[in-house]
Amino acid sequence: xxxxxxxxxxxxxxxxxxxxxxxxxxxxxxxxxxxxxxxxxxxxxxxxxxxxxxxxxxxxxxxxxxxxxxxxxxxxxxxxxxxxxxxxxxxxxxxxxxxxxxxxxxxxxxxxxxxxxxxxxxxxxxxxxxxxxxxxxxxxxxxxxxxxxxxxxxxxxxxxxxxxxxxxxxxxxxxxxxxxxxxxxxxxxxxxxxxxxxxxxxxxxxxxxxxxxxxxxxxxxxxxxxxxxxxxxxxxxxxxxxxxxxxxxxxxxxxxxxxxxxxxxxxxxxxxxxxxxxxxxxxxxxxxxxxxxxxxxxxxxxxxxxxxxxxxxxxxxxxxxxxxxxxxxxxxxxxxxxxxxxxxxxxxxxxxxxx
Numbered sequence: 371x372x373x374x375x376x377x378x379x380x381x382x383x384x385x386x387x388x389x390x391x392x393x394x395x396x397x398x399x400x401x402x403x404x405x406x407x408x409x410x411x412x413x414x415x416x417x418x419x420x421x422x423x424x425x426x427x428x429x430x431x432x433x434x435x436x437x438x439x440x441x442x443x444x445x446x447x448x449x450x451x452x453x454x455x456x457x458x459x460x461x462x463x464x465x466x467x468x469x470x471x472x473x474x475x476x477x478x479x480x481x482x483x484x485x486x487x488x489x490x491x492x493x494x495x496x497x498x499x500x501x502x503x504x505x506x507x508x509x510x511x512x513x514x515x516x517x518x519x520x521x522x523x524x525x526x527x528x529x530x531x532x533x534x535x536x537x538x539x540x541x542x543x544x545x546x547x548x549x550x551x552x553x554x555x556x557x558x559x560x561x562x563x564x565x566x567x568x569x570x571x572x573x574x575x576x577x578x579x580x581x582x583x584x585x586x587x588x589x590x591x592x593x594x595x596x597x598x599x600x601x602x603x604x605x606x607x608x609x610x611x612x613x614x615x616x617x618x619x620x621x622x623x624x625x626x627x628x629x630x631x632x633x634x635x636x637x638x639x640x641x642x643x644x645x646x647x648x649x650x651x652x653x654x655x656x657x658x659x660x661x662x663x664x665x666x667x668x669x670x671x672x673x674x675x676x677x678x679x680x681x682x683x684x685x686x687x688x689x690x691x692x693x694x695x696x697x698x699x700x701x702x703x704x705x706x707x708x709x710x711x712x713x714x715x716x717x718x719x720x721x722x723x724x725x
Contacts, residue, residue, distance in 0.1 A: 376718040383714025386707035393704060397515035404509035405488050405495060407472040409670045413494060413504035415442040418453070418690050422496045429459055436465040438493040452689065463493030499692040501680070503670070511696055514672035517584055519704065521657045522650030524588045525595065530646060533596035534638070537603030538630040542611050552604065558597040566594055568665060587666060591656050599645060603638055610637050640719045647712035651705035658701055674701050 377383055396403050413419070419441055428434050440461055444454030469488030489495050498507040540551040578586070610616065611634060619629050660666035661675025662682075669676060677697040680686050686693055 373718040377714050380714040380717065382710045386710030386714070389703055389707040390711070393515060393519060393700075393707075396512055397519055400512045400516060402484065403486050404506075404512040405469075405471070405485050405497075406506040406509045408505060408510040408513045408672050411472060411506060411509070413500060416494070416500055416504040417443060417502050418686075418693075419443065419455075419496055419500040419504075420690075421499045421692055422494070424465065424495075425462070428462060434462065434464075437462040438465065438489055438495050439463070440491075440493045458492075461492050463489040463491030463495075465495060466490055498696055499690070501693060502686075505670075507677075507693060507696065510672040510677060511674070511700065514674050514677055514697070515700070517667050517671075517673040518654055518657055518675065518701070521584065521588055521591075522653035522708075524585075525592050525653040526646050526649055528589065528592035529596040529649075530599065530642065532593070533599030534603055534635055534642070535630075536596065537600035538607050538635050539627075540600065541604035541607030542626060542630050542634060544608075548604070552601070555597045555600050558594065559601075561594065568660070568663070583667060587657060587660060588653070591653055595649070595652070599649075602641065602645075603635070606638050606641065607634055610634050644712055644716045644719065647708055647715060651708045654701065654704060654708075 422438050422441065424436050424438060426433060426436060440458040440463070442456045442458075444456045446453045465487060466489070467487055469485050469490065470483055471485045471488060472483075487495070494506070496506050496508065498511065501507055501510065536551060536555070540548045540555075607630075616629060616633055619633050624632075657666055657673065658675035658678060661673050662679050666675050667673040674697045678694070678701070680690075680693045
């Protein structure tokens with residue numbers, strides 16, 4: 371377990387792991403951590419509200435604890451584009467922990483009728499403001515993470531077994547089989563991934579739920595992502611198959627597929643672990659790009675990609691930046707965290723660093 375000790379000594383890897391653990395806890399328990407239903411809790415006359423300010427004193431200056439006031443959008447200044455906020459200070463709404471509310475689930479993860487925090491009264495607490503429909507942006511970010519964070523995990527569960535098996539068979543069998551498989555792999559690698567994703571996603575049947583569209587997108591991405599892994603595995607298998615333990619298994623009459631799965635592929639585990647952590651960000655970015663251009667998860671269901679689509683509206687980008695920066699920051703932090711973990715594992719599992 372020297373590699374684990376080495377990994378833990380890497381501060382950047384620990385930082386990346388801590389960020390991802392926090393993110394996955396939030397999205398798995400989204401029904402509890404999100405204060406509102408990301409789809410059905412719509413504030414009337416509350417579209418594009420800025421982050422809600424939290425107050426501690428009433429109008430007379432007396433301390434009454436954390437509370438918010440009901441807020442509505444007023445008239446828009448045609449010259450500056452700014453909107454007037456109408457604050458009803460006669461109805462302070464206290465902020466409380468463990469507040470009951472509506473239950474919602476996006477991908478079948480844990481729902482909850484009790485939320486970590488919320489308000490009691492007509493005022494609503496929108497820590498990251500509201501979108502153009504008057505829905506809480508923080509709740510949509512948390513639920514959107516269910517798609518963006520799990521698409522990478524599901525993707526490698528599909529693409530990696532394919533790449534491992536194809537590369538293992540190609541390297542172990544050799545000859546004409548190796549030639550045919552590698553030529554097909556090279557053809558697949560020459561196909562521009564983004565354009566293929568756009569073409570395939572555009573022909574998805576209409577009327578699909580977000581969960582169904584999610585699985586189809588993952589499948590599409592996975593089936594064009596295994597080629598590079600197969601080539602690397604094939605190169606490793608070419609050297610592993612000549613080692614003595616493989617020769618011994620062959621002499622004992624073991625079948626080729628059994629030798630590949632049981633003896634050869636496990637020897638590539640170090641590379642696979644590192645490659646998996648470095649591949650997940652690619653799936654996350656692919657989903658974000660597809661959703662950004664309208665071919666991924668569709669509104670009103672949230673994902674970080676379609677939340678970033680607000681950035682295509684210049685007025686929102688200028689006057690409501692709270693709709694753009696949070697999903698962009700979450701995507702950047704997630705991709706960076708996986709890369710930090712991958713770099714840490716690469717250093718820890720390097721044979722030259724193991725003693």
